[in-house]
Amino acid sequence: MVKDFPFEISPMFEGERIRKDGLHVELAGPKSKGFELVQAAKMNEVEDGKVTLIGPDISEMEEGKTYPYAMIYYIAGEHVETDVESIVERRNHDFQNYIHGYMHLNQRYDIWVRIGKEAMSKGLSSLKQIAQATMMLFKNELPFIERIEAVYITDIAEIEKRMEEAKKTYDLRDARTRDLHEEDVDTFYGCTLCQSFAPTNVCVITPDRVSLCGAINWFDGRAAAMTDPEGPQFAIKKGEVLDLVGGEYSGVNELAAKLSGGAYNRIKLHSFFEYPHTSCGCFEVVGFFMPEVDGIGWVNRDFNGTAPNGLPFSTMAGQTGGGKQVVGFLGIGINYFRSPKFIQADGGWNRTVWMPKFLKDRVSGSIPQEIIDAIATEEDVTNIDKLKAFLIKHKHPVVARWKDEKEVATSKEVPTETTQVQDVLHLSGGTGGGIKIILSNAKITIDKIIVKRK
Numbered sequence: 520m521v522k523d524f525p526f527e528i529s530p531m532f533e534g535e536r537i538r539k540d541g542l543h544v545e546l547a548g549p550k551s552k553g554f555e556l557v558q559a560a561k562m563n564e565v566e567d568g569k570v571t572l573i574g575p576d577i578s579e580m581e582e583g584k585t586y587p588y589a590m591i592y593y594i595a596g597e598h599v600e601t602d603v604e605s606i607v608e609r610r611n612h613d614f615q616n617y618i619h620g621y622m623h624l625n626q627r628y629d630i631w632v633r634i635g636k637e638a639m640s641k642g643l644s645s646l647k648q649i650a651q652a653t654m655m656l657f658k659n660e661l662p663f664i665e666r667i668e669a670v671y672i673t674d675i676a677e678i679e680k681r682m683e684e685a686k687k688t689y690d691l692r693d694a695r696t697r698d699l700h701e702e703d704v705d706t707f708y709g710c711t712l713c714q715s716f717a718p719t720n721v722c723v724i725t726p727d728r729v730s731l732c733g734a735i736n737w738f739d740g741r742a743a744a745m746t747d748p749e750g751p752q753f754a755i756k757k758g759e760v761l762d763l764v765g766g767e768y769s770g771v772n773e774l775a776a777k778l779s780g781g782a783y784n785r786i787k788l789h790s791f792f793e794y795p796h797t798s799c800g801c802f803e804v805v806g807f808f809m810p811e812v813d814g815i816g817w818v819n820r821d822f823n824g825t826a827p828n829g830l831p832f833s834t835m836a837g838q839t840g841g842g843k844q845v846v847g848f849l850g851i852g853i854n855y856f857r858s859p860k861f862i863q864a865d866g867g868w869n870r871t872v873w874m875p876k877f878l879k880d881r882v883s884g885s886i887p888q889e890i891i892d893a894i895a896t897e898e899d900v901t902n903i904d905k906l907k908a909f910l911i912k913h914k915h916p917v918v919a920r921w922k923d924e925k926e927v928a929t930s931k932e933v934p935t936e937t938t939q940v941q942d943v944l945h946l947s948g949g950t951g952g953g954i955k956i957i958l959s960n961a962k963i964t965i966d967k968i969i970v971k972r973k
């Protein structure tokens with residue numbers, strides 16, 4: 520395998536951002552298609568170190584343009600089973616960000632890569648060099664991988680064909696935890712891989728709560744903690760149940776306090792408003808509270824429009840990420856919609872009022888039939904006023920929460936332009952690090968603010 524590369528490779532480059540002015544090409548991401556996949560194979564099926572590239576190489580790509588991109592790795596070894604595929608796949612994010620001048624974001628079918636001009640000027644000339652460097656890191660850091668082979672693809676027809684197979688693999692992995700629940704186990708798993716971008720983020724992965732990136736479920740966490748004890752995934756003793764509905768456990772709180780550097784010391788795994796799970800930036804979906812209807816909307820990464828609150832995914836993702844507990848926004852993995860404990864402390868599906876049609880269709884099997892038609896999509900409503908009317912018409916359960924339905928429904932006070940109020944309140948007995956409250960599209964009257972110092 521090649522050992523010399525025209526770029527530096529070091530963990531110190533994790534977190535490096537490539538902005539538009541330093542961009543050579545963009546691969547996959549919101550303007551194109553792509554995915555990453557790791558598949559376990561038999562030893563005789565893997566040619567160690569081999570790279571196949573299907574489609575144009577970076578030397579043939581036009582500066583400033585976006586191209587499709589898929590990365591498939593076949594791995595083999597005495598201890599390599601399908602169980603480890605997810606956790607090896609997630610480390611692609613980790614290792615590729617060690618490469619100076621190369622930025623990797625997200626996971627699975629959401630990957631987004633940027634290659635910088637500086638890397639090109641230093642001699643990067645082929646995606647095969649990237650594949651070789653990544654495979655070298657996989658073998659160095661995860662010694663149970665004895666052989667590894669890569670297929671990189673930039674041809675859109677080939678990517679679309681193979682994407683279907685990849686999605687079947689992701690679905691099979693996600694289905695594994697459906698019959699297992701938090702009450703059946705005494706150990707959860709944690710992940711701090713994203714602390715390079717979100718220093719206080721701790722992902723807590725339970726049978727009822729997949730990771731924010733959607734790439735690691737409880738079984739994957741367990742496999743990772745066993746095969747790579749020094750790695751970023753680890754076991755968390757569940758401890759005492761402090762709030763069954765909210766999903767608060769003493770073991771999780773103790774670890775959160777330690778691994779967040781004391782930024783917070785309580786996490787309620789199934790709560791949207793009280794001590795919510797932190798959000799790093801890799802989440803597949805952002806939840807956002809709309810105070811005007813006392814309901815929660817969810818928007819996925821691929822949705823290009825604006826939500827009824829007037830904001831696109833990118834703006835809300837910016838507010839949500841960073842590893843803090845942000846009341847009013849919550850990052851989740853798509854498979855959490857399928858959890859029977861889905862934000863159960865705050866009403867679960869009965870509090871969900873809006874989702875993009877694509878996302879709603881994708882998780883429709885998990886939405887209770889009695890509410891499915893009462894959840895609006897972009898095809899039904901485009902702003903808060905229309906959303907209110909829709910919810911009333913479809914007798915959504917949140918309407919019963921409104922104090923004066925008639926007044927809310929006919930209110931002319933809500934401005935159509937987005938208004939954001941950003942304040943950091945330090946609450947006694949709260950998270951200690953402060954809670955950012957962001958309300959959009961709301962007209963607010965504040966009578967008085969009382970600040971109590973400890």
Ligand code: SF4
Nearest residue numbers: 710712713722730732
């Ligand atoms: S989102 Fe969470 S589980 Fe996924 S890689 Fe980041 S820290 Fe780990």
